[in-house]
């Protein structure tokens with residue numbers, strides 16, 4: 327059974343979000359029907375603002391309000407150490423550990439032949455340009471501890487091997503097959519501190 331007009335539209339839009347099935351979509355829609363108009367408007371406004379004001383940092387591809395993100399603009403960050411992550415959310419998970427004082431490079435995913443994602447679909451070219459143009463001495467590969475993340479880390483380790491950099495991979499101890507963003511801060515912090523050269 328379908329609801330009428332705007333309610334059905336909302337359920338359909340919510341149902342297109344990742345991880346939201348038809349039942350959840352319906353539950354959220356009815357929740358929004360019940361909340362104050364001001365609360366609902368704040369949510370709608372946050373969605374509009376994120377699309378209008380947030381873009382990707384031209385240097386590291388983190389989400390950013392300005393041309394360069396807060397981390398790239400911060401002169402206290404060590405510009406010689408670069409941590410490679412898959413997504414901005416992984417960057418945020420590492421930031422929460424307070425274990426890393428360098429800068430980042432966000433790939434925008436991981437190598438996954440099944441999904442048709444190869445190095446060309448990721449920001450590998452941009453990474454190589456940074457390694458060529460910036461004064462980077464160490465590369466930390468912090469892709470997720472799953473098949474795609476490991477494949478990506480091995481690929482990047484091979485690609486950068488001849489460049490005279492120190493290349494390390496975050497330590498195991500993270501749940502295999504998991505995502506960095508779901509690791510708790512202590513575990514991720516430890517994995518970071520225990521990174522090994524590859």
Ligand SMILES: [Zn+2]
Nearest residue numbers: 383386395398
């Ligand atoms: Zn940046």
